[in-house]
Amino acid sequence: MDSQLKHDRAREIKEFRETKAGVKGLVDSGMVRIPRMFVHDEKLLAEYPTNNNLLVPLIDLKDLQYGDHQRKEIVDQIRGALETWGFFQLINHGIPISKLDKLLECQKRFHEQPAEVKSELYSHDPKQNVRFFTTSSLDGNQPTDWRDTLSFRFPEDILDPHGLPTICREAVVSYMECLLKLEDTLSGLFSEALGLNRDYLSRNGWLKGGQFACHYYPTCPEPHLTLGARQHSDPSFLTILQQDNVGGLQLLHQNHWVDVPPTKGALVVNVGDFVQVQFH
Numbered sequence: 001m002d003s004q005l006k007h008d009r010a011r012e013i014k015e016f017r018e019t020k021a022g023v024k025g026l027v028d029s030g031m032v033r034i035p036r037m038f039v040h041d042e043k044l045l046a047e048y049p050t051n052n053n054l055l056v057p058l059i060d061l062k063d064l065q066y067g068d069h070q071r072k073e074i075v076d077q078i079r080g081a082l083e084t085w086g087f088f089q090l091i092n093h094g095i096p097i098s099k100l101d102k103l104l105e106c107q108k109r110f111h112e113q114p115a116e117v118k119s120e121l122y123s124h125d126p127k128q129n130v131r132f133f134t135t136s137s138l139d140g141n142q143p144t145d146w147r148d149t150l151s152f153r154f155p156e157d158i159l160d161p162h163g164l165p166t167i168c169r170e171a172v173v174s175y176m177e178c179l180l181k182l183e184d185t186l187s188g189l190f191s192e193a194l195g196l197n198r199d200y201l202s203r204n205g206w207l208k209g210g211q212f213a214c215h216y217y218p219t220c221p222e223p224h225l226t227l228g229a230r231q232h233s234d235p236s237f238l239t240i241l242q243q244d245n246v247g248g249l250q251l252l253h254q255n256h257w258v259d260v261p262p263t264k265g266a267l268v269v270n271v272g273d274f275v276q277v278q279f280h
Contacts (some may be wrong), residue, residue: 057089090267234270
């Protein structure tokens, strides 16, 4: 029976990949029952209770420019958030809301293009700098997450604009210019929060290079059976996340799931496993 289940999953994945249409392609086909590869264990879905009396820390950078005292207060807030949560929401970070909105709009337009247009970028090769794919959990035995992704790799913070899809090229380049400035700011703040010299992380290239991913979660006909993103931690140094206004993001804190309601203009900062080790 187990070998038959594995065979069925392998066949299901193979057929799914051959469409090169992603999860959105399943929805567009009129499917009403999701494939078994997307069905998650009910025990996993209900493993931890939700507690919305807890609030994720909110850190405001607007006073950062006004002197050492204000900077120290912000560094102390970051240190506290990282020690107790590993997450915080960030406002007045220097990226205009108009650019955040434009990025969300353009990535949505990319994912809602006809499948034959997107299929040109369809790939599960993680070394490819620009690619469209469905979650990498396709390669394991775990249930697949219900999402499609447009991903950009930028080694050494270099992103070739000519390789980007035309439909979102301008928005991505503009956003990345702002994000690199924010990266420099956070590099200094994190260095101080760790008790290091302000330029330590920047000088040692801790935040250089990475991946920029635009996730898309198509409407699911059986949402109670699946997840857009399973429980996980990020092994990287730092993740900066922009939410849309739909919500759904949860963080695990004190063995409870805590909702992170979308805040206009805010970014969610998630410290990866590399940094968490330093704070515990």
